Amino acid sequence: MNPAVSAVTDRIIERSRPTRSAYLSLIERERDGWIGRPRLGCANLAHAYAGTPEDRDAMKTQTQAMNIGLVTAYNDMLSAHAVYYRYPEQMKVWAREVGATAQVAGGVPAMCDGVTQGYPGMELSLFSRDTIALSTAIALSHGTFEGAALLGICDKIVPGLLMGALRFGHLPMILIPGGPMPSGLPNKAKAAVRERFAEGQATRDELLDAEIQAYHTQGTCTFYGTANTNQMMMEVMGLHMPGAAFVNPGTKLRQELTRAAVHRLPRIGVHGDDYRPLGRCVDEKAIVNAAVGLLATGGSTNHLLHVPAIARAAGIVIDWEDFDRLSAAVPLLARVYPNGSADVNGFEAAGGMPFVIRELLDAGYLHRDIMTVAGGDLTDYGSAPTLDGDALTWAPAGPTRDDTILRPAAAPFSPDGGMRILQGNIGRACIKVSAVERDRWVVEAPARVFADQLEVLEAFKAGELERDVVVVVRFQGPRANGMPELHKLTPPLGVLQNRGFRVALVTDGRMSGASGKVPCAIHCSPEALPGRDGVGGAIALIRDGDLIRVDAEAGTLEALVPADEWAARTPAAAPPAATGMGRELFGMFRGLADEAEKGASAILAGAGL
Numbered sequence: 001m002n003p004a005v006s007a008v009t010d011r012i013i014e015r016s017r018p019t020r021s022a023y024l025s026l027i028e029r030e031r032d033g034w035i036g037r038p039r040l041g042c043a044n045l046a047h048a049y050a051g052t053p054e055d056r057d058a059m060k061t062q063t064q065a066m067n068i069g070l071v072t073a074y075n076d077m078l079s080a081h082a083v084y085y086r087y088p089e090q091m092k093v094w095a096r097e098v099g100a101t102a103q104v105a106g107g108v109p110a111m112c113d114g115v116t117q118g119y120p121g122m123e124l125s126l127f128s129r130d131t132i133a134l135s136t137a138i139a140l141s142h143g144t145f146e147g148a149a150l151l152g153i154c155d156k157i158v159p160g161l162l163m164g165a166l167r168f169g170h171l172p173m174i175l176i177p178g179g180p181m182p183s184g185l186p187n188k189a190k191a192a193v194r195e196r197f198a199e200g201q202a203t204r205d206e207l208l209d210a211e212i213q214a215y216h217t218q219g220t221c222t223f224y225g226t227a228n229t230n231q232m233m234m235e236v237m238g239l240h241m242p243g244a245a246f247v248n249p250g251t252k253l254r255q256e257l258t259r260a261a262v263h264r265l266p267r268i269g270v271h272g273d274d275y276r277p278l279g280r281c282v283d284e285k286a287i288v289n290a291a292v293g294l295l296a297t298g299g300s301t302n303h304l305l306h307v308p309a310i311a312r313a314a315g316i317v318i319d320w321e322d323f324d325r326l327s328a329a330v331p332l333l334a335r336v337y338p339n340g341s342a343d344v345n346g347f348e349a350a351g352g353m354p355f356v357i358r359e360l361l362d363a364g365y366l367h368r369d370i371m372t373v374a375g376g377d378l379t380d381y382g383s384a385p386t387l388d389g390d391a392l393t394w395a396p397a398g399p400t401r402d403d404t405i406l407r408p409a410a411a412p413f414s415p416d417g418g419m420r421i422l423q424g425n426i427g428r429a430c431i432k433v434s435a436v437e438r439d440r441w442v443v444e445a446p447a448r449v450f451a452d453q454l455e456v457l458e459a460f461k462a463g464e465l466e467r468d469v470v471v472v473v474r475f476q477g478p479r480a481n482g483m484p485e486l487h488k489l490t491p492p493l494g495v496l497q498n499r500g501f502r503v504a505l506v507t508d509g510r511m512s513g514a515s516g517k518v519p520c521a522i523h524c525s526p527e528a529l530p531g532r533d534g535v536g537g538a539i540a541l542i543r544d545g546d547l548i549r550v551d552a553e554a555g556t557l558e559a560l561v562p563a564d565e566w567a568a569r570t571p572a573a574a575p576p577a578a579t580g581m582g583r584e585l586f587g588m589f590r591g592l593a594d595e596a597e598k599g600a601s602a603i604l605a606g607a608g609l
């Protein structure tokens, strides 16, 4: 085992000992306390079965067989989730094939961050993750399931499903992916049209045509953003069927992988021959694997929030220092847009997750001995699924099929994972440098301060940013306005950078997993908005013209202001809380949320987890 990975794992196990022990006691009590429907009253059971009379006789007589709860995030707003429309009816048929039954336990909401990007709805995005966790708990709280299948793919949905499902961690569960859409307009070509539009050199019709060519059908968008990082993570945690992550929707292979997952669930149930409850699958080593996979593939910065939140739901504590230490040791094996030109279909064709997992296992970066849903250990996930006639089978991953996209651990794109923690008098922030040219890892320039991303776009259009500049956008933290992604800033800041200016962004908000190219110090903590103690983060002290240094080489984030003047400054006043688009309904979440490094979750903070 790589010594740094081993040391961080030990650090997490030791730090988590009390909370992990409490968690394991909970799921053992739950397993012994209520699993199995015989404990439910007859009226309760009759209500539970009335919705699916076609399976009632089977469910009435089940003593050892499994009733599978389907928790689905289907809707037409996410191209990735639209594929789930007919999944439940198919999965019920496949459940019957193995003497089990399946019912839709409940639906969970799913926001498409692509639709809300740059608009007020984005301020609901992060807390939609808590809402999904609450909805998952509501679905599973019927107590009529001995296992569950979680149908979710995108940004906040997989983290939310897991945060809720882990509180029912005595049950076996399998994540059911849908797969990426076939490639359309390449991401770099799409980004180029956006930059031309930002410069007034492309019309709105030209831009709309380009965007529709990029996002052209059902399936997950093909950039390596948060959604596809979720899929990677489910592989290295062993929560998918092996190699299910990036098989395209509507294919026979996709269908057989879903069918295999349904057939697998009863086997890993409490009455099965290989009990594998979710709460045991998600242990400290699986969480470290998630962090290692994130770093080795250049995944989304949003997982610096999601992995801590998922871990907390299982009694495990991981912090940004752990990520920083792992990043210094874990090599970068993949270049997928925004960290390269290829999309996830190109990544899959080059060898995909089976190649990455085999490489990281053999080089000692991933924990092999985790409890996966597939039955063995993580070794199985170094093999790729394929069809032998109609039969699903797996073949060990071979060498990379394209070394501009995937490289072996012995010859990586970079010796480290490209995520850094920056610290200094402005606070503690994260930066992803795997998508940033090396000569832009250090930017020192005068600040231009904003409290809203739309103001930045206005200033850019007015030509006020045509210089070296560190754009500071604050009051974007979890408690201020729900910590929106500020991805709409990527094209204008990219244009300024293309024009030769030294440009960086500093914010207590987030970026999209699809953001790249411009150095961004994000998730700055403490956030600008004062906490319950009345004290806000130092990002609120920055003034226009202050010299700011973002230094990903040294790991520092500094306002170059004399210490005595800095200490004497009065923080900027917070803008009033916005209303409209439902934002006022999420005031409860904003009020309860704790800091980004702990996962920025209201429900985990409120539950004292």
Ligand SMILES: O=C(O)C(=O)C[C@H](O)[C@H](O)COP(=O)(O)O
Residues within 6 Å of the ligand: 112, 113, 114, 115, 117, 155, 224, 225, 226, 227, 300, 302, 485, 487, 511, 512, 513, 514
């Ligand atoms: O990966 C993430 O974290 C995302 O949130 C992706 C967002 O959905 C982007 O908004 C979609 O990418 P664009 O089409 O460039 O807007």
Ligand code: SF4
Residues within 6 Å of the ligand: 077, 078, 079, 080, 081, 111, 112, 113, 114, 115, 154, 155, 220, 221, 225, 227, 228
């Ligand atoms: S990947 Fe992002 S933009 Fe694409 S469907 Fe999912 S949430 Fe929407």
